[in-house]
Every structure is written in C-alpha cells, then in structure tokens.
Amino acid sequence: xxEQEKSRVREPKEDQVLGKVLELLxxxxxxxxxxxxxxxMVRIPGRLRKRVWVKRDDIVIVEPWSIEGDKKGDMVxxxxxxxxxxxxxKGYLQKIxxx
Numbered sequence: 001x002x003e004q005e006k007s008r009v010r011e012p013k014e015d016q017v018l019g020k021v022l023e024l025l026x027x028x029x030x031x032x033x034x035x036x037x038x039x040x041m042v043r044i045p046g047r048l049r050k051r052v053w054v055k056r057d058d059i060v061i062v063e064p065w066s067i068e069g070d071k072k073g074d075m076v077x078x079x080x081x082x083x084x085x086x087x088x089x090k091g092y093l094q095k096i097x098x099x
Contacts (some may be wrong), residue, residue, distance in 0.1 A: 003090040005027075009079075009083050009086045009087055010061070010072050010077055010093075011082070011090070011092075012061045013099070015063060015064070016035050016061050016062065016063045016064075016076060017034045017035050017062050018034070018035045018059060018060070018061060018062070018087070018092055018093065018096065019032035019033055019035065019040070019059070019060055019061075019062045019096070020032065020033050020057060020058070020059055020060075020096045020097075021055070021057060021058045021060060022039070022055065022056070023055060023056065024054070024056060025041070028043055028044040028049055029041060029042065029043050029044075030042045030043075030044070030054060030060075030075065032035075032060060032062055032073075032075075033096060034062055034073075035092075035093070035094075035095045035096055037095065038070055038071075040062060040064065040070075040071060040072055040073045041071060041072050041073075042060070042072070042073045042074065042075050043072075043073075043074055043075070044075050045074050045075070052075075052078050054075070054078055055082075057098075058078055059078075059079045059084060059087065059093065059096075059098065060075050060076075060077060060078050060079070061076040061077040061079075062074070062075060062076065063075075063076050084098060
C-alpha cells in the first residue's frame with residue numbers, strides 16, 4: 001500500500017499574517033487583504049523580487065512593519081495553489097475568501 005504523503009506547509013510566525021493579493025500596484029508593490037481584517041500595501045523585498053512571481057488572488061505571508069504596521073508590510077512567502085487546501089485543513093484562511 002502506498003503511504004500518504006504529508007504536505008509540509010509553511011505556517012506564519014507570531015508577527016506574520018496570511019493575506020490574499022487584491023491588486024498588483026506596480027513597482028513591486030501589492031494591495032493585500034490580511035486575515036486580521038486590515039488591508040495593507042505590501043512590498044516585495046529585493047531577495048524575492050526576481051525569484052517569486054505574484055498574481056492576483058495568490059495567498060501570501062505578510063510581515064507588518066513596526067511603523068505603520070496597520071497599513072504597510074513586507075511579503076515573506078507566496079503559496080502555490082496546491083498548498084491552499086492544506087492551509088484550510090490546518091484552520092487558516094477562515095477570514096479570507098479564497099476562490
């Protein structure tokens with residue numbers, strides 16, 4: 001019998017929140033609806049800029065800034081579409097509408 005593969009999914013740390021990309025603003029900036037009910041302008045840091053391609057409706061991990069954290073943040077991680085069911089199963093994405 002084949003063993004079931006366990007899906008390892010990166011989970012947000014204490015100071016991070018999950019969010020859904022609403023709009024691409026250009027110049028490596030995104031508008032993200034976060035799980036804590038806030039909408040943030042998020043930037044893609046230089047280490048991810050050419051390595052990660054973000055589209056509308058992608059699920060990302062956002063790290064809010066220490067200053068203006070309610071309005072701005074940095075993207076830390078982008079989830080592939082096949083990881084979204086695992087996030088739902090772990091109890092995340094309850095406050096975000098995912099298509």
